[in-house]
Amino acid sequence: MADIQKYFLHVDLDAFFASVEQLDHPEYRGKPLIIGGKPTDKRSVVSTASYEARKYGVHSAMPIYQAYKLCPNGIFIPGNMKRYAEMSYRVMSIFHDFSPDVNQMSIDEAFIDLTGTEDLFGKPEDTAMKIKKRVKEETGLTVSCGLAQTKYLAKIASDINKPDGFYFVKPGSEQDFMLNLPLKKVFGVGKKTLENLNSHGFYTTRDIYEKQIETLHFLFGNNMGSFLYNAVRGLETETFSGETKSHSISAETTFSDDIYDIYTAETTILRLCQGVMFRLLKENGFSKTVMIKIRYEDFTTVSIQEKSDRNILTTDTFYSIARQLFEKKYDYKRGIRLLGVGFENITDKEKDIQQELFDDGSEKKQAVERAILKLEKKHPEIKIQKARLL
DNA sequence: TCTGGGGTCCTAGGACCC
DNA sequence: TCTGGGGTCCTAGGACCC
Numbered sequence: 016m017a018d019i020q021k022y023f024l025h026v027d028l029d030a031f032f033a034s035v036e037q038l039d040h041p042e043y044r045g046k047p048l049i050i051g052g053k054p055t056d057k058r059s060v061v062s063t064a065s066y067e068a069r070k071y072g073v074h075s076a077m078p079i080y081q082a083y084k085l086c087p088n089g090i091f092i093p094g095n096m097k098r099y100a101e102m103s104y105r106v107m108s109i110f111h112d113f114s115p116d117v118n119q120m121s122i123d124e125a126f127i128d129l130t131g132t133e134d135l136f137g138k139p140e141d142t143a144m145k146i147k148k149r150v151k152e153e154t155g156l157t158v159s160c161g162l163a164q165t166k167y168l169a170k171i172a173s174d175i176n177k178p179d180g181f182y183f184v185k186p187g188s189e190q191d192f193m194l195n196l197p198l199k200k201v202f203g204v205g206k207k208t209l210e211n212l213n214s215h216g217f218y219t220t221r222d223i224y225e226k227q228i229e230t231l232h233f234l235f236g237n238n239m240g241s242f243l244y245n246a247v248r249g250l251e252t253e254t255f256s257g258e259t260k261s262h263s264i265s266a267e268t269t270f271s272d273d274i275y276d277i278y279t280a281e282t283t284i285l286r287l288c289q290g291v292m293f294r295l296l297k298e299n300g301f302s303k304t305v306m307i308k309i310r311y312e313d314f315t316t317v318s319i320q321e322k323s324d325r326n327i328l329t330t331d332t333f334y335s336i337a338r339q340l341f342e343k344k345y346d347y348k349r350g351i352r353l354l355g356v357g358f359e360n361i362t363d364k365e366k367d368i369q370q371e372l373f374d375d376g377s378e379k380k381q382a383v384e385r386a387i388l389k390l391e392k393k394h395p396e397i398k399i400q401k402a403r404l405l
Numbered sequence: 406t407c408t409g410g411g412g413t414c415c416t417a418g419g420a421c422c423c
Numbered sequence: 424t425c426t427g428g429g430g431t432c433c434t435a436g437g438a439c440c441c
Contacts, residue, residue: 051409060409075441081406121412121441205439238415259413269409314408318435355410 020186022129022139025161025169026146028106029178031123032094033065035102038155047089049073054083054091057271062094066178102154109149113142118166118257124173126166126255140183147181166255167246168192171202189249194221201246203254211235220247264298265306265357266291273312273350280351281338287356288334292327295358301326302358305336309345310353319344320359327358 028034032050037043047068052059059079071086082089103122110117113136116128127146129139136142143160150158161172163184172192175182184192193201198219199209215234217223223231224247231240245251266287274280284307295302305327306320319340327333337356345351 058407058409062409076409078406078408084406123441203439207438236416261413263412265411267410316436320434322433353409357411 019130021164022132023163023166023169024127024129024139024143024146025166025173026110026125026127027159027161027173027177028103028123029157029159030063030065030069031103031156032063032099033068034156035099036092036094037065039098043090047071047073047086049079049082049086049089049091050094051082052079052091052093054079056080058269102156105154106150106156106158109153110146112149113146118255120255126169129162140181143181143183147179164189165249165252167202167251168249170255171196171200174200184249190247193247193249194224196220203242203246208235208239223247261359262300262361263306263357263359264291264294264300264302264361265308265355267308267353267355269310269353270351273352275350277347280341280345280354283354284337284341284356285330285334287354288337289330291356291358292330292333295361300358300361300363302361303327304359305333305340306355306357306359307337307340307344308353308355308357309341309351310355311346312350312352314352316353317344318355322360333358 033048036048036050043065045067046065047070048065049061049068050064051062056079061073061075061077061079061082063075064073064077064082068082068086068089071089073082073086073089079091083091099122107117107119107125110125110127114127114129114132116130118126118128120126129136129142132142133139136145139162143162147158147160150156157179159173159177159180161169161175161182161184163169163172164186168184168189172182172184173180198204198212198217201220204212212218212223212235223243228240228244231244234240235243242251242253245253268283268287274283303324303326304320304322306318308316308318310316321336321340323336327336333356341354
């Protein structure tokens, strides 16, 4: 039997937050709509811009005040995550009707494994069309799809014909596809890597293709070198291979004006700790590692983490460690722009039971108490009490 | 015109051990 | 007393993505 042809569809909701708002508010339709904050917000950035707003040059991650300059007649709103999550759920549910293997990557995108679904739904490119149609009919939203034999190529392909787009990287055309792709569209090549590539005379994917792997290793390191070597040949498979090694939960906040007083800093840390602790409990996670992050007025960012010998189970403990770390790290002469806290290396309950057996304090405490009992039996004249009861 | 918030992964250096 | 070479683990910082 020949190898089964694998097919992955990457589906991306077009200008998701803005599109939901335009659905919910007819008065926003056909107008430049910017989700992110009010034009007067000092340090907000654009979360999503409607396609009408993009015509003015507004795009994601742009400071709001800059978007306002480019598009003073735009409608600026803060957004409503609860509503977007609800719509996202509805769309993802549709995907599940077409494959048991749906891999949600974020609120607005997912991979759907269409391998072996031909008997049920027909050719994968037809299935892609059916999915687009159903999403449109049932939610009013449009999606852009990329179809390919690897997730990596499907991901890049979904970006080719946005919005309401579809692109199929046909089996056998993978390398051609990559060699015709602008370098900045290569997923995983960001601003810094692009600059680095340019500085070594690489301006196209073909420039990379023409070099030996040893050269790429030497110039960009083994990892990046191999990644680039494979990517331009359409052979990259590591990027979305799954199996995340670690998990973390964090929260951070940027102050509208830099702060200089410890009291505000500590109050903020407490508030952030409460939120993060709540989220950890909600997902039944356990963590021993607390992290805090400080961004100073000049945008330099430092962080420090500490692994405790037991799981952090209460906000009190979490906060007390976070505050200690803050005091240890904080350079008190400098203004603070951002504070963040988080848990790292989160594990689930089952996995953690093993560790609990030997480093949860309860065993030690028990051992100590047993020792005390023994001692008291032997020497009835000695009375041992906990320090706090004396 | 100074640059959000929530994540994951990679790298480089130091500690520690053999 | 001037010193090798791995291997592994940990930490801080940074690149990248949505």
